[in-house]
Amino acid sequence: MFSIVSTNRFIKEEWYFKNKPIIVVMNPKGKVECPNAIHMIRVWGMRAFPFNSSVEEALSNGRDWMGSIVTGINPNLHNWIKEEKYIFFYGGKDKEWIQQFTKSANALANDPVIKDARVSIELLCVGKSNKGEDAKAILAP
Template sequence: MLRFKMPWYVVQHFSPIVGIKFIKEEWNFKNKPILVVMNRQGKVEHPNALHMIRVWGMKAFPFTTTVEETLSNRVDGIGSVWFDIHPDVSNWIKQEKYIFFYGGKDNEWIQQFNKKAATLANDPVMKDKKISIELFCVGKGSKGEDDHNILGHFWNRIESFFFSKTHKNTKQDIVTQEIQKLLSYKTESGWVVLSKGSRLVVSGNGTTMLKVLEEFDKKKELVREVGFEICFKDHHEKIIETGHHCCRVDIPMNAGKVPEHIKCPECPRIMETYISYKCCHIDGPMNALH
């Protein structure tokens, strides 16, 4: 009954058939859904367009590698990650407001950052310079309750953006560097992204970004001279120069073609590779070894 409802061709054989080996080895199918795009002549136009569809939706039509490269190489392309994550965010982006996106596993840090960022947003100097700052805690609803749909949507898009950037090569352009940095924040206790509309201004882990806000009182007068954006970025760079923390990027091995080597998004070194095992106890005991 389910098969008859599907508007596409369904392979009905469950025993090994010709083509399975090809799909696994040539198309890197590893038990997670992939979407291979072919033209009318049967030529593969994209080995897995699922990631680009998750990030850009129908803007990526006709889902070819050429379109993907154009979209993923745009400097403001990272804004696609959060453009329609919430109606309020979409409106703020259209109004070209500054937006603090933040989150993490440490609720105490989240509360501290929220308090400091709200104080900055309402500061008389910011109001005087007509600098509008909004706050959006990823994974928390308007009343502070957990919103796993937004949280999952946010990280799925970042992960898909990463695969869109690295499935062909590991060239470390500015967009690749920033998307890897965002992906590394997934396991952090706290993290922050500051954007101006859809354009990413600066991002960082919770410790450094909170320190920027705590020390920003001394820099506020500079806002009148050089502007909020330059002042905030410069102070953040000075803080991270005093000490780096370990950077970690988790990539699921069954999500398709995974790059052999990844350059660190915060320094010129190649990242060390570790193997991690995870079980979420889904679909019964047989899934415990995936």
């Protein structure tokens, strides 16, 4: 029978547990399919089951992988992806830089050469208004 000490040591050494949440996925035969499935679950939810590398690769190579990641950020995103628009996600803590970038990116998006080339650009400023709050996107003016 394993002791708690040896079990803890195994988890820390073999699964690289460092006091942050991990989800180790084992198949019915006890083989580790994924040493940490948190990323896959956050991105694709249960569509990533059984959380192994082949499912992750198939989902990542799919046409709508970006849509899966950004679902819920902005209701227009799926349409923009379908319309093959360029989407600029940006943000940070420097409000002055954000204002300058928004101004420059809007100028680029409205440039006659860009419009003539039928290139469409959408801007999403992503950020948090309060510490601990999930990131949210705000349509740039």
